Amino acid sequence: MVTQPRASKLFAIAAVCGLAAVTAGCGGDAIPIANPKGPVGLAERDILFRAFLIMLVVIIPVFAMAFWFAWRYRATNKQARYEPDWMSNRIDAVAWIVPTLIVIALAYHVWTSTHALDPYKPLESAGKPLEVQVVAQDWKWLFIYPEQGIATVNEIAFPSGAPLTLRITSDTVMNALIIPALGGQIYAMAGMQTQLNLLADEPGTFVGRNTQYSGDGFADQHFTAKALSEADFEAWVAAAKQAGDTLDATAYAALAKPSSKHPVTYYSSVEPELFVSIIEKYDHGLMTHGAMAAE
Structure with missing residues (x-):
């Protein structure tokens, strides 16, 4: 039987290996969108990556709290407080304000970036068009x-x-x-x-x-x-x-x-x-x- 510390260590190693594999794949020609060969493709890739990073502001805490809650309030932890009836205005504010700010940031980022990439807009270069x-x-x-x-x-x-x-x-x-x-x-x-x-x-x-x-x-x-x-x-x-x-x-x-x-x-x-x-x-x-x- 795998102990809890060892299981956590194995999970961390697997996560790092998976991230390395994905990163290596994105760096190759198998995923051309992630490895662009021109300024338009590069700008579009950067839009995608920046949007992904903005969304991580909410995604990472959600996954972190999901694992933390499962560990903190497991059946064998008799020290966890049992509070079935509680309210928190602070938590409600965070739950609404943070996603709203993320949506506003995404909307601004996508709007300005995509309009800068107007497909009808000529590209500047020293080469003959x-x-x-x-x-x-x-x-x-x-x-x-x-x-x-x-x-x-x-x-x-x-x-x-x-x-x-x-x-x-x-x-x-x-x-x-x-x-x-x-x-x-x-x-x-x-x-x-x-x-x-x-x-x-x-x-x-x-x-x-x-x-x-x-x-x-x-x-x-x-x-x-x-x-x-x-x-x-x-x-x-x-x-x-x-x-x-x-x-x-x-x-x-x-x-x-x-x-x-x-x-x-x-x-x-x-x-x-x-x-x-x-x-x-x-x-x-x-x-x-x-x-x-x-x-």
């Missing part, structure tokens, strides 16, 4: 590079250290795009355009996905995001231009048909204003965010 038009389909992602005149399916590449602007729409039901290692999540909606600005601090390969359930192929609707050096990005563009396939209206109609686990595909040229035409076919008097901002 890159714009990519993104179309959510069943069940794949299409990336159009208007400046380079190419398009890809289920793969996006961009220079590290340079601002990346994603202009996003959907040619199907609502989707939600996120690259966890870089941060940000924003919805893709038919007939509308949303925007997300990201930046990768260093070269790397990340996973992007759809987080909004969209039907049978939802589980496999992910893509590869490659942050490359400037030279490697230019080489990647040059290789895409050698693909030989053109993304015109006919090719796009075939691509837009539902398909799961679609292989990475490159198009050496794209029909002009294809992205705009995808949005406008759902237009029933609505305006895109960009059009409204232009007025």
Whole structure:
């Protein structure tokens, strides 16, 4: 039989080991949100961690008192006072005031921090900005590079250290795009355009996905995001231009048909204003965010 002091010691060791395991896991690439590779992801992680620390103000005392009460008022402790009828204005005040202050602190922290991370807000960097038009389909992602005149399916590449602007729409039901290692999540909606600005601090390969359930192929609707050096990005563009396939209206109609686990595909040229035409076919008097901002 394990004695009480020994049991407490074993519990403490187990708790420390568990905390070390969790911390080690958060430091690896298995949890990209906890190990961000860009300023947006880092800011979002810090918001999460600070909110967690604020909530610990009430969580830690609750768990501590739960264990202390169980030990203090155990059946074998004959010295504990039995007071079934008592009232304490001080305890009532703490029980109400402390949670209220925590909620106020959380509300202020989340409000100010999330507004500072406006996804439409351009990111400052010495690198040359890159714009990519993104179309959510069943069940794949299409990336159009208007400046380079190419398009890809289920793969996006961009220079590290340079601002990346994603202009996003959907040619199907609502989707939600996120690259966890870089941060940000924003919805893709038919007939509308949303925007997300990201930046990768260093070269790397990340996973992007759809987080909004969209039907049978939802589980496999992910893509590869490659942050490359400037030279490697230019080489990647040059290789895409050698693909030989053109993304015109006919090719796009075939691509837009539902398909799961679609292989990475490159198009050496794209029909002009294809992205705009995808949005406008759902237009029933609505305006895109960009059009409204232009007025």
